[in-house]
Amino acid sequence: MERLLDLSGFYPDEEREIEGNYSFPLPECFDVQGDVNTSFNGNVKFDGTAYVISADVQSEFFVECARCLKKIPNRLDFSVKEVYNKDDAEDRIDFFEIIVTSFISEKPLRHLCDESCKGLCPICGKDLNSSTCDCIKTNSPFSDEDIKLLKHTFK
Ligand SMILES: [Zn+2]
Ligand SMILES: [Zn+2]
Numbered sequence: 001m002e003r004l005l006d007l008s009g010f011y012p013d014e015e016r017e018i019e020g021n022y023s024f025p026l027p028e029c030f031d032v033q034g035d036v037n038t039s040f041n042g043n044v045k046f047d048g049t050a051y052v053i054s055a056d057v058q059s060e061f062f063v064e065c066a067r068c069l070k071k072i073p074n075r076l077d078f079s080v081k082e083v084y085n086k087d088d089a090e091d092r093i094d095f096f097e098i099i100v101t102s103f104i105s106e107k108p109l110r111h112l113c114d115e116s117c118k119g120l121c122p123i124c125g126k127d128l129n130s131s132t133c134d135c136i137k138t139n140s141p142f143s144d145e146d147i148k149l150l151k152h153t154f155k
Helices: 095-106 144-153
Strands: 004-006 015-024 032-046 050-064 071-085 092-094
Touching: 004 095, 015 095, 032 071, 032 095, 050 095, 071 095, 092 095
Parallel strands: none
Antiparallel strands: 004 092, 015 032, 032 050, 050 071
16 A cells, blocks of 8 residues: 555545555664564544544564564554544545554564573673573682782782
């Protein structure tokens, strides 16, 4: 479907189906990798004084786990509803923009691959879900050798 929804030429109580797909990328700050793929279906109803646009939207996209940075598939369903008075309504409504802004407001701020994701080691960067490291336990700024040397120096 085109970006714009044509509201011209409705007669009172007319109802028109809307159905289609939009794909769009988002700025990096949204943590979405690649395009968001949406599909929607709904309708526009005109009661003589106002247009009511409503649709159910399904979206699929990839995000990064906030802890381990793994790429994870996501799915988000939401609905949109917009009402325009006949006197205020433009002939064409930017339905694409409605879908994008609704998606942004519905999308959670962060995603986890799993609630119990252990994340990455902040020191060596290993994925602690699939491997272990000793960084945290032994992360003293001094090695045993350093400490021996210091003790010796200040004896
Ligand atoms: Zn994770
Ligand atoms: Zn580590």
